[in-house]
Amino acid sequence: MNFSEKLESGKFLVTCEVAPIKGVNIAKVLDEEAEPLRGKVDGFNVTDMQSSVMRLGSLPVCHLLAQRGLEPIFQITCRDRNGIALQSDLLSAYVLGIRNVLVLTGDYVTLGDHPETKPVFDLDSVSLLKVASTLTEGKDMKGNELDGKPEFCLGAVVNPGYDPVELQLIKMEKKIRAGAKFFQTQAIYDLETFEKFMKEAEKFKVPVLGGIIPLKSAGMAKYMNEHIAGISVPEKYIRMMAEAKKEERVKTSIQISVELIRGIKSLCRGVHIMPMGWKHALELLAATELA
């Protein structure tokens, strides 16, 4: 079963993020990050120069994963490419065996390590989804015919902790109309907020995978609370991480994530794990009995 069929099947899904490295040491990404999770996850999201840090591209890494029989989810942002390049990369992705595409607006360039570069944002997440849908109908965004149609399972992101959340729901509905068949969310730490969000989002009847970022430390949690949109790690988790001895931190972090995943499980169709350099995704999956 491929990812799209699994979405249809109603099965509880697990996806995990792999981040291309800054450089060309591809073994790190493929052998160390992705390979250990073979058979344990339903899809590998490959990030597109996350946080606007210049790195190896999502497209070739997705292709190499697909060659190994690991199901890639190609993340594509509107930050660095105009409409011509985005469409071309989507066609290239299809030819390289990539079927799942997650469309994002992308962070602003000043957040990353090339703050003085030119931000593009020719399209936005909604218009890019629409353009990708148009490609699958055999036309480019200007209506010109394509020789052969690509097929994509399109996805998008949503931030359940966004304030005002109605604004996210309006955009979510637009993304669905533009072709999104699944959603992955920003990290969830507060199940109550997520439950409220899902009550509203349920009406769309589109599978949602709840985001998990395992905590590395209390400092990381505090940093995210202060700086990252839509994230609010509750005080109790920050305390648990602060009180854990150094060698117990991974265990405590897993315990927190497992608790969250159990909660998420009853509310939506899957989880999306974003390790962000944390090396224990496999242990987390085992502990969740998802593995």
Next chain:
Amino acid sequence: MLVTQLKPEEEVLPKISGKRLFIFECLGCKELYFPKEEVGKFVDSLKEEITGRAILDYLCNREFVKAYVGEYSKEIEGADLVLVFSCGVGTQVVSSLLESKLVYTGCDTLYLNGFQGLSARNFNCNQCGQCYLNYTAGICPITNCPKGLLNGPCGGTKDGKCEVDPEADCAWVLIYKRLEKLGKLDTLTEILSPRDYSKNITEYLSQKEGVK
């Protein structure tokens, strides 16, 4: 101080049909180009009730416009919406002064190559040539959102502030709040196409003779 063109009728008429209108017209840029005659003809052709009409110079000057808004408060009060014929700056000025009124623009502001102009203090217009203010409650998404997003916010808004500049309000949260206040949130459900970067003044002028 920008160059404007009348919006296509198909775009404006559905927004104003059957409504009582108050009209602002700006003449500030007549030394550049403002479609004074076309606007006059268009306004005369409207079947809608017009509660008042103010024609003034420099709609981009907020203090100045404030005085007019005071003077015409009754006529504005009696209108369902205010229709502005000016560049994007003028419309943003009027909209900022009439928080609980629907303010629409009847013009597109075109890009003038190399033009530096006078910049208004409070509002900016990038002369995008297809003014979006009628979708965004008079708040310009091109100049207020660093990404120039047209279909809603990115995920980066934190406590109503922009991910790019935590001192600045997220334009899309402002747009949302204003539309909510106006009972017009449904405007946001429309999917807007990407910007047309081929719209610029050179192309426009070449189609048009007699423009100073």
